[in-house]
Amino acid sequence: MRDVLSLYSEKVMEHFKNPRNVGEIENPDGIGHVGNPVCGDIMELYIKVKDEVIVDAKFKTFGCGAAIATSSMVTELVKGKTVEGALKISNHAVAEALGGLPPIKMHCSLLAEEALKSAIEDYLTKSKKGKARRHKENAKCKIQ
Amino acid sequence: MRRIYLDYAATTPTHPEVVKAMLPYFTDVFGNPSSIYSYGQEAKGAIEEARSKVADLIGAQSEELVFTSGGTEADNFAIKGVAYTNEHKGNHIITTPIEHHAGMETCKSLERRGVRVTYLPVDEHGLVDPDNVRRAITDKTILISVMHANNEMGTIEPIAEIGKIAREARIYFHTDAVQTVGHIPVDVNELGVDLLSMSAHKLYGPKGVGALYVRGGTKLLPFMHGGEQERRRRASTENVPGIVGFGRAIELAKQEMDEEAERLTYLRDQLIKGLLERIDHIRLNGHLTKRLLNNVNVSVDFVEGESMLLNLDLEGICASTGSACSSSSLEPSYVLLALGLSPELAHGSLRFTLGRENTSKDIDYVLEVLPKIVAKLRAMSPLLKSRR
Ligand code: FES
Numbered sequence: 001m002r003d004v005l006s007l008y009s010e011k012v013m014e015h016f017k018n019p020r021n022v023g024e025i026e027n028p029d030g031i032g033h034v035g036n037p038v039c040g041d042i043m044e045l046y047i048k049v050k051d052e053v054i055v056d057a058k059f060k061t062f063g064c065g066a067a068i069a070t071s072s073m074v075t076e077l078v079k080g081k082t083v084e085g086a087l088k089i090s091n092h093a094v095a096e097a098l099g100g101l102p103p104i105k106m107h108c109s110l111l112a113e114e115a116l117k118s119a120i121e122d123y124l125t126k127s128k129k130g131k132a133r134r135h136k137e138n139a140k141c142k143i144q
Numbered sequence: 145m146r147r148i149y150l151d152y153a154a155t156t157p158t159h160p161e162v163v164k165a166m167l168p169y170f171t172d173v174f175g176n177p178s179s180i181y182s183y184g185q186e187a188k189g190a191i192e193e194a195r196s197k198v199a200d201l202i203g204a205q206s207e208e209l210v211f212t213s214g215g216t217e218a219d220n221f222a223i224k225g226v227a228y229t230n231e232h233k234g235n236h237i238i239t240t241p242i243e244h245h246a247g248m249e250t251c252k253s254l255e256r257r258g259v260r261v262t263y264l265p266v267d268e269h270g271l272v273d274p275d276n277v278r279r280a281i282t283d284k285t286i287l288i289s290v291m292h293a294n295n296e297m298g299t300i301e302p303i304a305e306i307g308k309i310a311r312e313a314r315i316y317f318h319t320d321a322v323q324t325v326g327h328i329p330v331d332v333n334e335l336g337v338d339l340l341s342m343s344a345h346k347l348y349g350p351k352g353v354g355a356l357y358v359r360g361g362t363k364l365l366p367f368m369h370g371g372e373q374e375r376r377r378r379a380s381t382e383n384v385p386g387i388v389g390f391g392r393a394i395e396l397a398k399q400e401m402d403e404e405a406e407r408l409t410y411l412r413d414q415l416i417k418g419l420l421e422r423i424d425h426i427r428l429n430g431h432l433t434k435r436l437l438n439n440v441n442v443s444v445d446f447v448e449g450e451s452m453l454l455n456l457d458l459e460g461i462c463a464s465t466g467s468a469c470s471s472s473s474l475e476p477s478y479v480l481l482a483l484g485l486s487p488e489l490a491h492g493s494l495r496f497t498l499g500r501e502n503t504s505k506d507i508d509y510v511l512e513v514l515p516k517i518v519a520k521l522r523a524m525s526p527l528l529k530s531r532r
Binding site: 038 | 454476
């Protein structure tokens, strides 16, 4: 029952105390749902996209202090980014923005990166399907 | 900020009276107990006085006590000692999956050297069934090692019953009594143990000192080779101030035990009741009644332990958890898993262990603060939604 409490930077604790963007987005354009194979934690990330720009992001996380802080930070980082730009956000960038994480907690920031990637992938597949569907419908119209 | 310490099972503050008793042995009476001049002999006398105090509390003879560097060494000494000394007789040890790391890792190290170890199952409250002990015995069994009370979830094991079985079968019986000595009555004869581990810093004594009780007639190879200290069982110049402090702490524990037991049991039950009332989807881990009088261990659904601890710490409350996230191995508590808890429930576990400084105000404070923390964390938990 060892504890790791005093290992966090001030920035981590700040985001842990007041996490930004907690919750779900109704009718999101993308949802990322990932589990952490290391310790069994879970994160959900919701994004809203307009003209290829992420206009809103929210999260729900079951995990440690670092997991909550990185979730909060990643939602802050992606807002206003293009989908393409958001894909480039690495877990290291998230950790760095938090003033660093203890080495044993780096895997928690990976959870945030993966949740983001999976939300974007979800968006891309949905929008592709959407486009395809619209395409089809348009085609149908023409035939008729 | 108000600070409330609720982690007495991890360690206790050294009692001021204990510190006072220790101080002269750093300076005035600094002599080596093995020296024959008066400085040395005075130190030796102090050690023997402490030895008789400790022996007296557990119903043992002074000669049956070996001072060690703590509970971990006592466990290592007992388990490896019996295994090495009885190699010619057998190579089978019976133990449990809920032992403290000190016992658990010692058994595992012996397993790697070819000793066979049976880990008895425990029920959902953490209790060992003595009948299972009986059934596990073979003609190669040389040691049974079952802890007196578990440090995490507080369950008190039926040591006396197992002791009878061990005695009938003429097998050495060891118990780790680190959590019980000084807190509840412990008597080596009533328990029927041959070896018993103790630690000073769990009973308001100093860190770095403990003892192993070794029943007269028990053959045990020395744990440390060197000088002739501790009747050649454990070489090394004695930790005189530590041993003196241990003796004084035992003396105080004995004086205050009954009153403190009643007080802590009341506070413990107040905390358990309050938590179960004020937080839904919460469960008590361990046994309801066969339980250490200062232990509260609960699992809170849908939330993770480290984040609860951090929030508690921000409110000035020190507690602990069996969550994977807060262990350096990133694995959930093996003790809680042995009770059949899911990894998620182990994740959401919280342990409060009460002690001398706690009052009912502290309990009220925890009961006021924790439900808010749980609500805050549940609001961000993806687990809760999926259950709806
Ligand atoms: S989420 Fe488990 S250690 Fe961070």
